[in-house]
Amino acid sequence: MAADFMDAILNALMAIGLLVILVLIIYLIDRVSAIEKETRQALSSIQQQNSVQPPLPPFLGLSSKKLWDAMTGRPEMGMDPLAIFDLQGPYQIVLSKHVEALYKEGFKDSQRGMTGEPKNTRLITSSAGAVESWIPPAQANAVYQCGVQAAQTPESNWGPIRDALDDAGRFLFGKAQLDTSSPLSEWLMPLGTPDGHPNSPTYGHVKLPHLS
Incomplete structure (x- = not known):
């Protein structure tokens, strides 16, 4: 019975670990997507600034x-x-x-x-x-x-x-x-x-x- 109890605890810990890993993976994927979006926006802003050059002085x-x-x-x-x-x-x-x-x-x-x-x-x-x-x-x-x-x-x-x-x-x-x-x-x-x-x-x- 003690062995069954230990197996149950071990299985629970493994399930929790897998759940934590899954949450971390989802978080990292979401974070990478957010960084990629911010990078695209920054590049777009830089390109717009470069395309509209201020007029040169005489x-x-x-x-x-x-x-x-x-x-x-x-x-x-x-x-x-x-x-x-x-x-x-x-x-x-x-x-x-x-x-x-x-x-x-x-x-x-x-x-x-x-x-x-x-x-x-x-x-x-x-x-x-x-x-x-x-x-x-x-x-x-x-x-x-x-x-x-x-x-x-x-x-x-x-x-x-x-x-x-x-x-x-x-x-x-x-x-x-x-x-x-x-x-x-x-x-x-x-x-x-x-x-x-x-x-x-x-x-x-x-x-x-x-x-x-």
Whole structure:
């Protein structure tokens, strides 16, 4: 009888053990399913975030001297060369507008009888967005002084001024690896046209050069 009792206890313990194992198996299966579901949701969320990239800031977030450095072959570490190359078209417009503004400033300051040292930084607005442009102080002053001298000099004597303006343009646009085929004097100091004459009341409607 004692043997039967022991067998019954042993069988009961085995049944309980099997039941516990079964419960653990069910729990583990359920837990693995839950983890798999959470993993799928996390991956889906990451993919959605990656598919909706925030818009890049204008000019890769570069401005002032950092933008000039990047466009003249001295970008910050880790910058994508192809992304910088893609900026050449928009940057040529920015640089052209910057040069134009400096020349106009010198011309108009001279007409008003007040000249000074021009700033070599300027906020430029383009279709790519507004950006602070920087150029070397020497070239900024050269372009400005060309405007000053043009306002004080008859058109027939503009030759040296046009040469100085073209030299500054070749340096700036060449340094930035941009198109230098259109000399600055052709569009900032056109000869024989009302807009190009220093005494013309319509001066200031300067057209930008053709940008490829």
